[in-house]
Amino acid sequence: MTASVAVHFPLLSLLLWLPLGGTLLCLLFRHSGNLCRWASLLTTVAVLCLSLWMAFQSLGGNGWLFYEDAAWIEPFGIRYMLGMDGISLLLVLLTALLQVAAILISWQQKEHPAFFYALILVMETGIIGVFLALDLVMFYLFWELMLIPMFFLIGVWGHENRVYAAVKFFFFTLAGSLCLLLAIISLYLIHGGQTGEYTFALEALRQTVLTPGTEMILYVGFMLAFIVKVPLFPFHTWLPDAHTEAPPAGSVDLAGLLLKTGVYGMIRFAFPLFPGAAERSLPLLAVLSLVGIFYAAWVAYAQTDLKRVIAYSSVAHLGFVILGLAAWNQLAWEGSLLLMINHGITTGALFVMIAMISDRAGTRELEHLGGLWSVFPNLSAFFLLFCLASLGLPGLANFSGEILVLFGTFKAQPLWGGLAVAGVVFSAAYMLRVVQSSLWGESKVLQRSDDLGPREWLILIPLALLVVLLGVYPAPVLDFLREPVSLLLATGGMP
């Protein structure tokens, strides 16, 4: 457990609490929307720069790239324990990037801007905390911390049916979380009873000796929380509602980041803590993810709301991710994690673009759109790029992840792999329908506004570059993933 980069300054803490500092600034300047805007933008940019700098610092590093450990709530044995390996690093980078996009896309937020930006920044702290925490209670705290801002983002700034969607989101995720909490406490007590050392540290809890029955129960408790968040079929019903009602920034965060926390929880906590139970559950996970891939594609095809199509496509993509995890080998896991990053970027970009489209067209209904290409050629070109990436066109982001997942799955279970290939075809169907009915055909949209403005170019260019780059040359990302993934697979473990 040595930090390969000997930095004494608590960089992880800085990274974690920086957004919360931005929140305070926003609340301080709450009477001036402009100040809040800039404060939050600068905060997110600072987080992005810091995480990029940390990534360059740790190029080629092994084990925990950064690590912090301090006493926190001693009566319960809860420690302030943060660690960053390659997987966390990539997900933190993704978070930092998408949060900048989220702030920029909601630049013209008119209703209560201070609270809006403050909540987005609180959520950033929550998400980064989830990706860094190594103490189970700390992880749980951040896990829940993501919930409240999202609830308010949907409930206050959402569309017509927002309260329903917000409450549904809160209930689904909290139901899962409470199972997680019970399981965490039970595991802690069992471990404490065995060793006399009461601790919530992941590293220590992995040594707990469990009977297969108990292991399965606790594993199910953990997985319920994660599966709801991912969301895996049949626990996905909150997602389309939440997406439809959420403001643009909320959708970007939801699809790009919140869903990833569920997968991250599985590979960091559920699988390593309960390897035996995890292994027994793999077939079920695979079946659920395969059903999810087809079901989500089928439902997505029937949607008329652009946001709902993309929401269901997220369910399908996350199905691929889980399928890769269920294949349980190096190739598939690297593919899953890569796909997760890619999906975060493409789907995040798609939601950004949907916001731009509905700003201009005044609707997200597919039947009222059409002919966008003739009116907004630049915007449409970007949209086409992201749609093609989302359906898995070779050379663009999602493809590189999907193909690795498929290879890995074929290696483990050819049948699963075969079925999943068919799923790729399905996803092509609904994405092409989106492209066809929104970009081409008779223009139904009045040219009331201009094509992309400078702010929008600024958001889209980096995302588009990343989509191409990750599709053509994903090697740097895979380099970060290789070592942690092999460790997780080999020892179920930690550096």
Added chain:
Amino acid sequence: MSFAELHALLPQLILALGATAVLMLGAWWPSRSCWILSGVGLAFAAAISAGLLVPSVAEIGGMFSTAPYARFFTILWSLLVGLTLLLSLRYAETHRFAGAEYTSLVLFAGAGMSLLSAASSLVGLFLGLEAFTLVLYVLIAFNRGDTIGAEAGLKYLVMGAVATGFLAFGIALIYTSSGSFHLPEAMHGLQQGDHMRPLGLAGWAMLLVAIGFKVSLVQFHLWTPDVYQGAPAPVTGLLATGSKGAVFASLIPLFAAMGALAGELNSVLAVLATLSMVGGTLAALPQRNLKRMLAYSSVVHMGYLLLGLMSGGADGQRAVVFYIIVYGIATLGAFGVVTSFSRADGEPQDYETFHGLGYRHPRRCIALSAFLLSLAGIPPMAGFFGKFGIFHAALKSDHQVLALVGILTALVSLYYYLRPIIVLFMQERPAHELRRGWIHEFVVLAVCFSLVLLLGIYPGPLLELIGQVLPQP
């Protein structure tokens, strides 16, 4: 009573004699804010004296303990009384309360609560409990001319009198079976095989009924919503936090003294806890009135506390004390917000009056949301670690089923805690302005708000302090 005993009793004396002095002097010089503020001073003086003076005797009059545990709660209830008075300043002004009477009653209530928490004999328990219950009869109906308040006072009086009857009779039966009022000895007659045991058990059953009334466990909770609704908001805050917390504080040594008997009572307690958690939750769901919702939610919280109490052990006791504190802070804060919004013609309680208020009064509404989320046990609010401790203790003592019930009710309870928050922030209807708050109210709310956040992020020191003051087995 020796000088040493009087010296040990000083904090309670400050409260009680101070209350008497305020009452008498108030007749000569009727100034509302002056007396309330001096009440605040007296309460804080009592808290400081309880914290600084080290008692030289272990027990006062064979009835009240002077152990660190009792001192801890004396400080807590004195502070609570002080904050309640501070909070009431404007409320008393707009409702034209008789300042001196109000102050002295609240101070008396504080003395009663601290005596109850310090009780080391069944007589002490009775005295403490009755001291503040009697005061509350008056305080609940303090709003002259308010019929709902009068109804609430009467309801509490009738129910309370019945409970007192049960309590006295239960204590008498326990005394008959064991021959002692004093706590560990009073349990001696209840050992297995003792021929007086049935009598003692009957006594315990009656005692439980009385306690059930006082802390409003389900089946004995029917007075709660009406009294909560009818009483003046600051008084409801005092009733919800102090009186219930003090009863639970007194139960911890009581249960610790029971030994094996506690295990046998567990089946009864389990039923009470389950009923309270489930019944309170179901009853709270349809409420559209903040005070009534909080009344039913308090029933649920009492169920959680009972679960912690049953779990026993150092962990269970620590969890109960911590829960009492965080529940108290959030509840006081919530009623504080209601107090600060109230006008001479009534308190805003119905959710209709809260529509879109979050943007008119952002500070108070954010605070109210934080208090409600804390009651729901959502991190990073203090309530999370309260619930965490309770479930931790329950699982540790093999109450898995009850812990599961607790978790499920916590999930469902979220619905009724979110409802007012939704109304505050997610409804479009333009809100009329309610009362601007006074600085005194903001001070109390700021204290509660920062404590709710602080204890939710860094509860370690308080937990350690509680671990140190708990009665040693």
